Structure formats: structure tokens, C-alpha cells
Amino acid sequence: MSANSRLTIAAHAVAWIGLYQRQGHAVATSEQIATSANTNPVVIRRLLGELRRAGLVESRRGAGAGWALARDLESITLLDVHDAVEPGPLFALHRSTPDQGCVIGYGIQPALRGIYDGIEENLRRELAGVTLEDVLREVLAAPR
Amino acid sequence: MSANSRLTIAAHAVAWIGLYQRQGHAVATSEQIATSANTNPVVIRRLLGELRRAGLVESRRGAGAGWALARDLESITLLDVHDAVEPGPLFALHRSTPDQGCVIGYGIQPALRGIYDGIEENLRRELAGVTLEDVLREVLAAPR
DNA sequence: GCCGTCGTAACGGTTAGTGTTACGACCGAC
DNA sequence: GTCGGTCGTAACACTAACCGTTACGACGGC
Structure with missing residues (x-):
């Protein structure tokens, strides 16, 4: 399936709440x-x-209800948001286990899992390096 | 996103062909x-x-038909395979364009696109660093 | 009690991946 | 030239996920 927009919408929502609160609104x-x-x-x-x-x-x-941040924008990273809304791994292995009697079929899953894990760990580091404060700053920096 | 297994199956196939050819088979x-x-x-x-x-x-x-590698296993990277079978981007932006009259809605897409592009560029570098020769070596290194 | 908002179930539409069947195109072997 | 095996590809069904939408009960300030 083509990529989904859950991370995008979630980040949008958090940034929106953060800016709205800075403008003096509670929720x-x-x-x-x-x-x-x-x-x-x-x-x-x-x-x-x-x-x-x-x-x-x-x-x-209740009345006057709504949403508020539980943490500062600076302490929320894209990794936090990602982990909250995107459960699955980046790359999937075989849907049905390959032929264990074949040399390739036997060793391919451990091999790829190791490679994929390393790549995903790097991705997580990248996401952890961007806070929602960073996102909001770049959003506000857009020229009109 | 529920990940798909296209990259896994494609890498499996390439490694299989590569090993099979090393065993003396043409296709x-x-x-x-x-x-x-x-x-x-x-x-x-x-x-x-x-x-x-x-x-x-x-x-x-025709008869005796089949598949053969067009390039050495060493010269094929996971990025080559990935680009061949996975067209879309890693993270998608909004499905329908956000409210351009809102400060967040106006700036969120350029901001996220920049961030996403940087992350994807890093992912591509990771994938480019792994050749199918590496994959096959790790496959054969699996203990029985 | 009223009213606005959350929380969540339920449903349908869309899209993508996957598995399967089917059948024509191709070509070496004989 | 025929035969048989394989590719190339269309077609279809099934599954799963995401997304949008409607509906309605739960909650709580006023």
C-alpha cells in the first residue's frame, strides 16, 4: 500500500494544539x-x-472540553508521534515462511531481519532528532 | 502503514538466482x-x-527459459531493488490539502516535506550500502 | 437539566498487495 | 514443423489498512 498520512496528520494536530495554546487558549x-x-x-x-x-x-x-498537550512541544519528537500511531515495522518479511529446506529460504529471514533492524534503528534516530518545536518553527517560517 | 514484503521477495529472488548461477546453472x-x-x-x-x-x-x-542476473551480485544494492519495486515515498502528506487560510495548514506541508525528504535520503543511503552479495553472504552464514 | 465535546462503534469506499487461474507468445529440442 | 516448457500478462477474488462518515452514549461545566 502506498504510504499513509497518519504521522503527518498527527504531527499537524500536535503542532496546531501547541500554537493554539501559545495564543492563550486552554484547549x-x-x-x-x-x-x-x-x-x-x-x-x-x-x-x-x-x-x-x-x-x-x-x-x-464535558462542556468546554477539548485537547491539550501533556508535554512541551520541545519534549515531543516525531519518533514519539510515530510510535504512537504507526505500530508496524518499516519492511515486512515473507508472508508465509520460505522453504526451510532451501539454503536461501532457510537463511534469508535472519539475514534480512538483521539488515532491516539496522536500517530501522537509524530511521528512529532520525525521527528522534526532530521535535515538534522544530516542526512548528519551520511551519511558521514558511513565506507568505 | 502495514509494510509490504515486495522488497523482501525481490531480494530473495535475486539472491536465489545468484547462488544458483554460482552452482553452474545458466538460468x-x-x-x-x-x-x-x-x-x-x-x-x-x-x-x-x-x-x-x-x-x-x-x-x-522458449524452452529452457528462465531468469539470469544482468549484473554482478556485488553491483546490485538493496536500493536498486527497492527503487525497482517500491515506487512511493516513505511518508505521505495530507490526502486533501489542509486549510491554506490557517497558519499551520499553510506551512505544514513544506515543513514536513523538507523533514521527510532528509529522512528518506538517509534511508536511501543505508539501502545503497548493502549489496546483494552482502545479503547472500549473511544468508549462507546462518547456522544450521 | 442543557448543551457541547469526547469516545467509540459501525459501515462503506478506496487502494494496494497477494494469490490464483488462464492463455497466448516464444523458442530450443527433436 | 511439431512439441513442450517457460515467460508475459490479463483477469479476478480475497484480504487488510486507511479514511471518511454517521450515529449515539458518556461526560461535565454552566
């Missing part, structure tokens, strides 16, 4: 975020729910 | 490779067809 609603991201409020609530389980945001219910 | 059939990878010959032919378009393998038709 942001899924409706507001959905308007900015041009999607459905339920999509936002689902993603933010996963971020809440990861301890990145908090939600309040 | 490998999709049937043989499919048996090793525990999948369907058509799946192998489809993937190898993309590798052929990328200039990594060659195919012969």
Missing part, C-alpha cells in the same frame, strides 16, 4: 483541528486518542 | 524461486519483470 477541539487539516473530526479524535495513550496529549470531556 | 525458473520463497510463480514473474525493467536481471523465453 483545542477536534472540530477546529479537523478544519485546519481538512479532514473529519473523528479522524482527529482517533489519532489524538492514540497520542493520549502514549502520554503526549490530554483530553477533557 | 533459474520462476517456479523454482517461487518454491523457495513459498509463493506463487506469477508473483515472482511480476517482481522480476520490474527488476528487468530496472536492468538488474534478464529473462529468456
Whole structure:
């Protein structure tokens, strides 16, 4: 499947809440975020729910309810968001285990797993090096 | 994203052909490779067809037909295979363009694209650092 | 009690990957 | 020239994931 946009929408939501809070508001609603991201409020609530389980945001219910950051933008990295909304590995191995009687079939999975693990570890380091504060700064730096 | 196994199966096929040729055989059939990878010959032919378009393998038709490497295992990298069988980007942006009247919605796509591009460039460097010769060596190094 | 928002279930549409069948195209062997 | 094995590719069904949408109960400030 072509890549999905879960990380993008989740990062969008977190940056939006962060900026909104800096403007003096206590909470942001899924409706507001959905308007900015041009999607459905339920999509936002689902993603933010996963971020809440990861301890990145908090939600309040009842009247005047909405979402707030649980941590500073500086302490939230793209890796945090990624791990919260993207469970699977980057590359998958065979769907059904290859022929264990074949030399290649026997050794290919350990070999590729080792290679893939190293690559994914590097990817995670990259994602961990970008905070949502960085993202917001670059967003605000866009020329109009 | 639920990862797919196209890169894995394609690398499996290339390594299999490479080893088979070292054992003195001229060509490998999709049937043989499919048996090793525990999948369907058509799946192998489809993937190898993309590798052929990328200039990594060659195919012969008619009787005694099959597949052969077009280049040395040492000169084929995981990046070559990846580019041949995985067209899309790693992370996708918004499906529908965000609200351009919103500060976040306006700047988020350029910001994320820049970040994503840097990460993908690093991923490509990693993949380019692993040859199919490396893969085959690690495959054969598996203890029985 | 009212009303706005979250939380979540349920459903359908879209897309991609995968497995499978089928059949024509091709070509070496004989 | 025929035969038989393999590629090349279309076609279809199945699965899974993501996404959008509707609906409705839960919650809590007012």
C-alpha cells in the first residue's frame, strides 16, 4: 500500500494544539483541528486518542472540553508521534515462511531481519532528532 | 502503514538466482524461486519483470527459459531493488490539502516535506550500502 | 437539566498487495 | 514443423489498512 498520512496528520494536530495554546487558549477541539487539516473530526479524535495513550496529549470531556498537550512541544519528537500511531515495522518479511529446506529460504529471514533492524534503528534516530518545536518553527517560517 | 514484503521477495529472488548461477546453472525458473520463497510463480514473474525493467536481471523465453542476473551480485544494492519495486515515498502528506487560510495548514506541508525528504535520503543511503552479495553472504552464514 | 465535546462503534469506499487461474507468445529440442 | 516448457500478462477474488462518515452514549461545566 502506498504510504499513509497518519504521522503527518498527527504531527499537524500536535503542532496546531501547541500554537493554539501559545495564543492563550486552554484547549483545542477536534472540530477546529479537523478544519485546519481538512479532514473529519473523528479522524482527529482517533489519532489524538492514540497520542493520549502514549502520554503526549490530554483530553477533557464535558462542556468546554477539548485537547491539550501533556508535554512541551520541545519534549515531543516525531519518533514519539510515530510510535504512537504507526505500530508496524518499516519492511515486512515473507508472508508465509520460505522453504526451510532451501539454503536461501532457510537463511534469508535472519539475514534480512538483521539488515532491516539496522536500517530501522537509524530511521528512529532520525525521527528522534526532530521535535515538534522544530516542526512548528519551520511551519511558521514558511513565506507568505 | 502495514509494510509490504515486495522488497523482501525481490531480494530473495535475486539472491536465489545468484547462488544458483554460482552452482553452474545458466538460468533459474520462476517456479523454482517461487518454491523457495513459498509463493506463487506469477508473483515472482511480476517482481522480476520490474527488476528487468530496472536492468538488474534478464529473462529468456522458449524452452529452457528462465531468469539470469544482468549484473554482478556485488553491483546490485538493496536500493536498486527497492527503487525497482517500491515506487512511493516513505511518508505521505495530507490526502486533501489542509486549510491554506490557517497558519499551520499553510506551512505544514513544506515543513514536513523538507523533514521527510532528509529522512528518506538517509534511508536511501543505508539501502545503497548493502549489496546483494552482502545479503547472500549473511544468508549462507546462518547456522544450521 | 442543557448543551457541547469526547469516545467509540459501525459501515462503506478506496487502494494496494497477494494469490490464483488462464492463455497466448516464444523458442530450443527433436 | 511439431512439441513442450517457460515467460508475459490479463483477469479476478480475497484480504487488510486507511479514511471518511454517521450515529449515539458518556461526560461535565454552566
